[in-house]
Amino acid sequence: MPAQPPYRRVLLKASGEALMGEQGFGIDVSVVDRIASDIAEARSLGVEVGVVIGGGNIFRGVAVASKGGDRVTGDHMGMLATVINSLALRTSLIKIGVDAVVLSAIAMPELCESFSQRQATQYMDAGKVVIFAGGTGNPFFTTDSAAALRAAEIGADALFKGTQVDGVYTADPKKDPTATRYEHLSHLEVLQKGLAIMDTAAIALARENNIPIIVYSIHEKGGFGDILKGEGRCTIVADA
Numbered sequence: 001m002p003a004q005p006p007y008r009r010v011l012l013k014a015s016g017e018a019l020m021g022e023q024g025f026g027i028d029v030s031v032v033d034r035i036a037s038d039i040a041e042a043r044s045l046g047v048e049v050g051v052v053i054g055g056g057n058i059f060r061g062v063a064v065a066s067k068g069g070d071r072v073t074g075d076h077m078g079m080l081a082t083v084i085n086s087l088a089l090r091t092s093l094i095k096i097g098v099d100a101v102v103l104s105a106i107a108m109p110e111l112c113e114s115f116s117q118r119q120a121t122q123y124m125d126a127g128k129v130v131i132f133a134g135g136t137g138n139p140f141f142t143t144d145s146a147a148a149l150r151a152a153e154i155g156a157d158a159l160f161k162g163t164q165v166d167g168v169y170t171a172d173p174k175k176d177p178t179a180t181r182y183e184h185l186s187h188l189e190v191l192q193k194g195l196a197i198m199d200t201a202a203i204a205l206a207r208e209n210n211i212p213i214i215v216y217s218i219h220e221k222g223g224f225g226d227i228l229k230g231e232g233r234c235t236i237v238a239d240a
């Protein structure tokens with residue numbers, strides 16, 4: 001009998017960029033299926049899971065702004081990208097028998113339900129995986145901030161950031177090969193040291209609401225479940 005994870009309810013922020021696999025753009029269904037199976041494992045451990053997926057595999061608003069385009073329209077396009085990814089994940093979850101629902105911050109009733117905190121918590125209490133699409137619904141934010149916001153709203157015990165790297169490093173490990181990984185650090189240390197693993201708004205919101213952030217590699221099959229069981233490789237960001 002596996003040990004009961006210390007978390008009852010978590011919010012998983014899944015990297016959008018990871019979904020493109022080796023393709024360089026868009027959705028590699030085999031990657032989405034694998035992330036769905038990791039979520040299924042978490043559910044089988046008795047953990048309630050909410051999910052926010054990024055949109056970096058399809059579109060980021062800053063890409064438009066950097067070429068002189070309209071940032072707000074670019075951000076709207078980025079939020080739509082997160083809806084596409086969310087629908088893909090829902091499909092993969094349902095395919096393997098995991099009850100899942102998409103709630104979008106931007107109303108699009110033909111595709112999915114609209115977000116409300118009340119509906120989200122009701123679905124989570126009922127054991128559904130709730131996928132929060134459309135980010136915060138506002139431009140100038142990211143899905144990291146949306147993840148911290150939804151984590152606070154659903155009363156999550158932890159925010160899991162499944163990303164391209166296996167933790168928080170002294171510098172971006174993709175740019176600095178001498179960077180070393182932290183095992184633990186506080187929210188304040190992440191902010192003070194300017195560690196760019198998540199945007200500062202997300203870290204600050206998690207800190208204010210006393211939500212630990214666990215950073216791990218989403219590329220590691222079974223990595224989510226391993227950490228829930230206290231076994232995986234990650235960095236834990238939490239105040240003492």
Ligand SMILES: Nc1ncnc2c1ncn2[C@@H]1O[C@H](COP(=O)(O)OP(=O)(O)OP(=O)(O)O)[C@@H](O)[C@H]1O
Nearest residue numbers: 015016017054056163164168169171172174195196
């Ligand atoms: N101090 C740091 N420690 C670890 N990673 C860092 C650090 N500074 C920058 N990074 C970079 O941050 C990246 C994660 O950023 P980001 O949230 O944009 O990616 P993502 O998880 O793929 O999200 P998205 O959903 O937007 O695609 C890592 O891949 C890493 O290269």
Ligand SMILES: O=c1ccn([C@@H]2O[C@H](COP(=O)(O)O)[C@@H](O)[C@H]2O)c(=O)[nH]1
Nearest residue numbers: 054055061075078079135136141142143
């Ligand atoms: O609350 C939000 C969340 C996201 N956006 C836009 O979507 C893209 C994709 O999200 P990532 O977090 O970068 O994966 C983001 O770059 C923004 O353009 C937003 O406007 N508001």
